[in-house]
Amino acid sequence: MAIVLGPNRYGKAETRVVRVTRDGPTHHVKDLNVSVSLSGDMDRVHLAGDNAAVLTTDAQKNTVFAFARKHGVGEIEDFALLLARHFTDSQPTIHHARVEIEEYTWNRIAHQDGPPRPHSFVRSGAETRTCLVHSDGTGGAESVVSGLKDLVVMNSTGSEFHGFIKDEYTTLPETDDRILATAVTARWRHRGDPDDWGRSYCEARGRLLDAFAGTHSLSLQQTLYEMGRRVLAGCPEVCEVRLAMPNKHHFAVNLSPFGLDNPNEVFHAADRPYGLIEGTVADDAGPTPGPAWE
The missing domain is CATH 3.10.270.10 (Urate Oxidase;)
Structure with missing residues (x-):
């Protein structure tokens, strides 16, 4: 009986990143839960413990934080595509990236006798916006699924x-x-x-x-x-x-x-x-x- 390695992927799950954009005294908050999964030339790491093709999950986590600083966070679909394309374009051993994001919404706390406070927020409800991106890199096959839960x-x-x-x-x-x-x-x-x-x-x-x-x-x-x-x-x-x-x-x-x-x-x-x-x-x-x- 032949035993073979089947489909596989690995990544960093549920990186919690909060991006505060400071527009003078008024702040804007993006609160995300980001999960990354990568696949590609991973036979050697499974069969021989050779990590030469592996981009560490710690580096994946750090990329999320760095990109939040360098590029900011707008719509979660754009941020997911940016991350997915980066992983597949920058690493020759990575052929496909899966990025899933949940966004938690915050509303400004209103002043009792005036306009909303510029930097105070209350988490709104239980509803969560979601997206899931698959990418083979710039110019390759991609899919975007948006949603809520x-x-x-x-x-x-x-x-x-x-x-x-x-x-x-x-x-x-x-x-x-x-x-x-x-x-x-x-x-x-x-x-x-x-x-x-x-x-x-x-x-x-x-x-x-x-x-x-x-x-x-x-x-x-x-x-x-x-x-x-x-x-x-x-x-x-x-x-x-x-x-x-x-x-x-x-x-x-x-x-x-x-x-x-x-x-x-x-x-x-x-x-x-x-x-x-x-x-x-x-x-x-x-x-x-x-x-x-x-």
């Missing part, structure tokens, strides 16, 4: 669920009025670089929210599809959307033991288990194989 949304009505299979273990009652709540993880693949990554992100995010709020839902699957469809319809630079949406169940509490009715006003927000709905919505070109989503 932990976007918590809820409709307190306008959602139904009925007509499903009923077997001997089914206890869930049908309903024509329920709370629909989820924490959206959405990723969308670009067919090319948009003119403005930030504008593209805001447009896609806005369309996800509009679709969730504006869809009278007969199932979370239906809502998922409409959210993906709305992004594709309004963002020509996007060719595919992938969504994962846990169903954050809210069950009406039986208050009859206390002599009270409950006309869908008091609910128990269940923590787990939960339904998990996942799906892909793509244009006619369909999903593209390869490492774009990995």
Whole structure:
């Protein structure tokens, strides 16, 4: 039996970098979590312990910090592409770079009796902006996937669920009025670089929210599809959307033991288990194989 080395990669995961841009008394903050993975001519390091082809993960971490200083941090897609191209262009043994970034948003703290303070911030919500870049270097194949996670949304009505299979273990009652709540993880693949990554992100995010709020839902699957469809319809630079949406169940509490009715006003927000709905919505070109989503 022949034993061979399969696909492999290595890198520095979750480098936390905060970049403060000082514009006089007004400061701007970019707070990132950057993960780098590299692949290429790595057979010798695995088979013989020869590190001659290895760019250390410590150097990868230091590059993130140095580039944050030298180039600044604008849109995370641009920063990820800059890093990925650097690693593949500068090292002959590195043929492919994967860079994934999460961005944490900070808002300025408002003065009680005046404008926002120029250098005081509060972390906003749980939602996180994301991107994932693959690059074979300048002039080579590249892919960019933008997205978000932990976007918590809820409709307190306008959602139904009925007509499903009923077997001997089914206890869930049908309903024509329920709370629909989820924490959206959405990723969308670009067919090319948009003119403005930030504008593209805001447009896609806005369309996800509009679709969730504006869809009278007969199932979370239906809502998922409409959210993906709305992004594709309004963002020509996007060719595919992938969504994962846990169903954050809210069950009406039986208050009859206390002599009270409950006309869908008091609910128990269940923590787990939960339904998990996942799906892909793509244009006619369909999903593209390869490492774009990995």
